[in-house]
Amino acid sequence: xxxxxxxxxxxxxADRRLTDIETAIGRLRNDPSAQELVKCAYYDxxxxxxxxRFSESEEFAEVLRWTGPVQGKTVLDVGAGRGxxxxxxxxxxxxxxxxxxxxxxxxxxxxxxxxxxxxxxVAIHASGAEALPIADASVDVVYSRxxxxxxxxxxxxxxxxxxxLAPGGVMFATREHVITTExxxxxxxxxxxxxxxxGGEDAFPLARxxxxxxxxxxxGVTVLGPWDxxxxxxxxxxxxxxxxxxxxxxxxxRLGPTASRLLGLPGIERLADFVLQWPRPGRxxxxxxxxxx
Numbered sequence: 215x216x217x218x219x220x221x222x223x224x225x226x227x228a229d230r231r232l233t234d235i236e237t238a239i240g241r242l243r244n245d246p247s248a249q250e251l252v253k254c255a256y257y258d259x260x261x262x263x264x265x266x267r268f269s270e271s272e273e274f275a276e277v278l279r280w281t282g283p284v285q286g287k288t289v290l291d292v293g294a295g296r297g298x299x300x301x302x303x304x305x306x307x308x309x310x311x312x313x314x315x316x317x318x319x320x321x322x323x324x325x326x327x328x329x330x331x332x333x334x335x336v337a338i339h340a341s342g343a344e345a346l347p348i349a350d351a352s353v354d355v356v357y358s359r360x361x362x363x364x365x366x367x368x369x370x371x372x373x374x375x376x377x378x379l380a381p382g383g384v385m386f387a388t389r390e391h392v393i394t395t396e397x398x399x400x401x402x403x404x405x406x407x408x409x410x411x412x413g414g415e416d417a418f419p420l421a422r423x424x425x426x427x428x429x430x431x432x433x434g435v436t437v438l439g440p441w442d443x444x445x446x447x448x449x450x451x452x453x454x455x456x457x458x459x460x461x462x463x464x465x466x467x468r469l470g471p472t473a474s475r476l477l478g479l480p481g482i483e484r485l486a487d488f489v490l491q492w493p494r495p496g497r498x499x500x501x502x503x504x505x506x507x
Contacts, residue, residue: 234412236319254449261296261326269302284308287354292343293361297327316342343371348378356385363391363416372430382507388500391417402496438500446498461486
């Protein structure tokens, strides 16, 4: 399939993009060389297996460290995808979870969420972030995972997320792709495996995300860079323990113990760390904000 390049491809219609993503994920699942990506993106097996893995993951434990306990709270899972976070928040004790997802697919979409059979504490909404069917000030936790860089209107989406947040509530947008220049953006799109199959990916400069937050009245956002949190560093590192020696863990996992011994040579591990942590197109950032009570 011919790759999609440029702004026109990114701005293709939502319906076409959501249909294509199902095809793209299906192809990746059947590609032996893509199995690590499939697993890390929680596209593997059935939706319940993937959701169970996420709810027990170190990433979700880190999410809860930021949001605080969710027992008895109302959570909005924006761009819920397969429902992995919806089920995780439910298992963590949320009283109600709104799963907002524009796609109706059975691999990644409302069909997949419905297949989890999570009961009446979960409400599934056919909507994007720009027009939420949620009442004002009714949500305690707004959560999104790799969503904001997909929205058609970032400013409108942020205003909507701010609108539904209750006093004292928190918003946590995780794993958002960041670029510095248009050249970086194009480089990121050229190597993104799902984008090459279906289009629809994007990335923004860090200042653009901050601008959208501030225009929505969300001032003083905490920004977590690629190596400020395990949430962003995954899957370059696969456990929080690996954060202390990421280059060693990364090389040992991919090249085996023999190659990893090279990191024992003077200065090699420091050099490998430098290369590994060099800012890359599409690098991941997360954004946290708390509304005053």
